[in-house]
Amino acid sequence: MLSKEIDRLYLLIGRVATEFSSIETIWYLIFTTLIHQIPRPAVDAIFHQIRTGHQQRQMIVAVADATLSKDSPALLSIKELAVKTRIVAERRNNA
Secondary structure: OHHHHHHHHHHHHHHHHHHHHHHHHHHHHHHHHHOOOOOHHHHHHHHHHOOOHHHHHHHHHHHHHHHOOOOOHHHHHHHHHHHHHHHHHHHHHHO
16 A cells, blocks of 8 residues: 555656756746847757756846846746746755
8 A cells, every 4th residue: 555655656756857847948948039149059058057957047037137128028027937936946856
C-alpha cells in the first residue's frame, strides 16, 4: 500500500518538474523577443551562460527594463510574472 502512495508521489513530483520546464521555456521566448535583432546563436550563448532559472529571469527583467518604456504594459507584465514564477519555483523546490 505504501509503495503505491510513494510511486504516486514520485509521479506528481515529476509532473511538477515537467510543467515548470514549460514555464522556463516561455521565459526563454520572452528573452528572444526582447532582443530579436541579435542572431539566435548569440542569444543562446548569452542565455545559457546563466545557469539558474532565477538568474535568467533576473537578466530578462533587466533587459526588459532597459529596452521597454517604463510605462509599457509588457514591462509591467514581465515584472509581475517574474514574481509569480519565483513563487512557483519555490513551491516546486519544496516538492
